[in-house]
Each structure stands twice: as structure tokens, then as C-alpha cells.
Amino acid sequence: MTVRRLSAGLVAAALFTPGLVACNAGGTPQAGSSASPTASASGTGAPVSSDAKQALLDSTREISNGNFRFTMSGAGSTAEGQVHEPSQSAEMRVSIGQPTDDLSMRLDLIHAKPDSWVKLELGGKTATSVPGAQKLNLGKYQHLDQTRIKGNRSLGFDFDQVDPAGSAVLTQGITEVRETGAGAYAGTLDVSKAAEAGSIDPAVVTALGPQAKSVPFTAKLDPQGRLNEMVVQIPAAGQTAAQEIRITYSDYGNATAAQKPPADQVVEAPAELYNLFN
Known part of the structure; x- marks a missing residue:
């Protein structure tokens, strides 16, 4: 396998790009989920239910308050963490690949405005x-120069857009939806309208072509009508295998401030780290 620099969407969009860094023991890219998405998650081809779509649009409003825990998974990668807007802090733990892969990666990110590690x-x-591996200070918290990570979706965090998954953007792209049970929904999304959603890699959207306009999804709301889970079934496209992207939210209003790393465990990030993610 040829090790290359990581694209800037590692923690968000490119987190769900199969084969970005993870290969199996034989050196071939991992295929992601083996699920076979259907043409329509509901199977009805029915038009959008205005009540159902509105319920899903409304379900993302509480996310914008920036006080929740979340998980994302897809294409052999996982992310979990919390956002705590009251303290202007957030944290995220990202794992890409498995221990048996040629290359796997884990990142622990802490943001406490104006600092990040x-x-x-x-x-x-x-x-x-990996380029510059000997100088990467592996296993230590590396303090990040904010001027070098501004706009970088791998290492930065935008407290004006607090949802790492961009679920509000996803729900705006609903093209068909119906209620399948109490607080449960199924339908299709036009993910070509979701370029700003952190959970969808723009390169995958491009590869999907016309398929991008009708991607199956399911969603579940909690008893208060807030989004609890969204699962998007991305069809196979080009060299990208079919994959299931799963996003969950919990503990609305009950997240806690991120804890800054102990000073004796912190070093300044070297140029090699920024080069790896740019």
C-alpha cells in the first residue's frame, strides 16, 4: 500500500471514504458495509409527506443549541464525542481501520476555544x-496553531456549525419520506444537496452521479421529537463500495465541558502533523 497524505476531511467527510488509510492484511482496501441499499427505503415511491418531513426538519433544531453527545460510523471508521456550547468546548475520538489492517489510526481531539489539541x-x-512519522509526537497531546487549522475539517472545529454530522443539511435534502412507526421514518435523500454535511464525503457524492438524488435513509426521534438516529445507505459507486453511515445523538442538554489535557502531556504540534492533514 502506498501511504499518502490524508485529505482534509478525515474527521468529517473523508472519515467515511473507504480505503482512505485502512487496508486489510492482504493490502486491499476495505469495502465498508456489505449492505445492499434498495432503490427506496420505504419501498413505496410515495411523494414527500409534509408532516413527516417537517417532523424531521424540526428534530434537528435542538442540535444547533450545541449541547449533546454523538456517534458516527461508516466505511470501517467510527467517531464519538460531545459538544458543549456553553463552555465553547468539544471533544471527539476517531478511529480509522482495525488493528489487523496495514495502517490504522486513532485521534483524540479536544477543543476549548480558543485552543485545540x-x-x-x-x-x-x-x-x-507515514510521512514524518518519527516527528509526529505519537501518543502525546499536540497543541495546534489555530492559524494553521482554520477551515481544516480534520483538526478544527467551528462553533458556529456545531454538528459534526450536518444532520440539518441532510434532512433538508429529503425527497421522499413516510412515518413507519412512532417516531420512526424512512425515505430517500438527495445527498447532492448535502456537500456541507460532515458525514457525507463530497467525492462519494460526485461518484454516485444520478444515484445521489435518491439515497435511502431511516431516522428515529426520541420522545421529545429530537433526532436520535439517522442511517444513510450509500450505494456502491465506481471503486467505492456500498456503505452504511450511522449517526446518533443523545444526552441533549446534558453534555459537559471538555477537559483540557494536562500541561505535562502537551507539546506543540510539528510541521509534519499539519503536512499530514493538509
């Missing part, structure tokens, strides 16, 4: 081939 760990037999 990342602890990076690499695994797999090709880890030492």
Missing part, C-alpha cells in the same frame, strides 16, 4: 511509512 496514534505494519 490532538493526540495521534498509528497502528499497523506500514505505520512507520
Whole structure:
């Protein structure tokens, strides 16, 4: 496998790009989910139910208040964390690949405005081939220069757009939806309108072509009508295998302030770290 720089969407969009860094023991890209999406999650081809769509649009409003825990998973990668707008802080733990892969990665990110830190760990037999690996301060919290990560979706965090998954953008792209049970919905999304959603890689959207306009999804709301789970079934496209993107939200209003790393565990991030993610 050729180790290359990581694209800027690692923590968000490119987190769900199969084969970005993870390869299996044989050196072939992982295929992501083996699910076979259907043409329509509801199977009816019915027009959009205005009540159902409005319920889903409304379900994302509480996310904008910036006080929740979340998870995202897809294409052999996972992310979990919390956002706490009252303290202007957030944290995220990202894992890409498995220990048996040629290369796997784990990032622990802490944001406490105006500062950010990342602890990076690499695994797999090709880890030492990562550019600048010997200077990456692996296993230590690295303090990030904000001027070098501004707009970088891998290392930065925008407290004006507090949802890492961009579920509000996703729900605005609903093209068909129906209620399947109490607080449960199924339908299709036009993900070509979701370029700003952190959970969808723009490169995958491009690869989907016309399929991008009708991607199956399901969603569940909690008893208060807030989004609890969204699952998007991305069809296979080009060299990208079919994948299931799963997003969950919990503990609305009950997140806590992120804890800054102990000073004795912090070093300044070297140029090699920024080069890896740019």
C-alpha cells in the first residue's frame, strides 16, 4: 500500500471514504458495509409527506443549541464525542481501520476555544511509512496553531456549525419520506444537496452521479421529537463500495465541558502533523 497524505476531511467527510488509510492484511482496501441499499427505503415511491418531513426538519433544531453527545460510523471508521456550547468546548475520538489492517489510526481531539489539541496514534505494519512519522509526537497531546487549522475539517472545529454530522443539511435534502412507526421514518435523500454535511464525503457524492438524488435513509426521534438516529445507505459507486453511515445523538442538554489535557502531556504540534492533514 502506498501511504499518502490524508485529505482534509478525515474527521468529517473523508472519515467515511473507504480505503482512505485502512487496508486489510492482504493490502486491499476495505469495502465498508456489505449492505445492499434498495432503490427506496420505504419501498413505496410515495411523494414527500409534509408532516413527516417537517417532523424531521424540526428534530434537528435542538442540535444547533450545541449541547449533546454523538456517534458516527461508516466505511470501517467510527467517531464519538460531545459538544458543549456553553463552555465553547468539544471533544471527539476517531478511529480509522482495525488493528489487523496495514495502517490504522486513532485521534483524540479536544477543543476549548480558543485552543485545540490532538493526540495521534498509528497502528499497523506500514505505520512507520507515514510521512514524518518519527516527528509526529505519537501518543502525546499536540497543541495546534489555530492559524494553521482554520477551515481544516480534520483538526478544527467551528462553533458556529456545531454538528459534526450536518444532520440539518441532510434532512433538508429529503425527497421522499413516510412515518413507519412512532417516531420512526424512512425515505430517500438527495445527498447532492448535502456537500456541507460532515458525514457525507463530497467525492462519494460526485461518484454516485444520478444515484445521489435518491439515497435511502431511516431516522428515529426520541420522545421529545429530537433526532436520535439517522442511517444513510450509500450505494456502491465506481471503486467505492456500498456503505452504511450511522449517526446518533443523545444526552441533549446534558453534555459537559471538555477537559483540557494536562500541561505535562502537551507539546506543540510539528510541521509534519499539519503536512499530514493538509
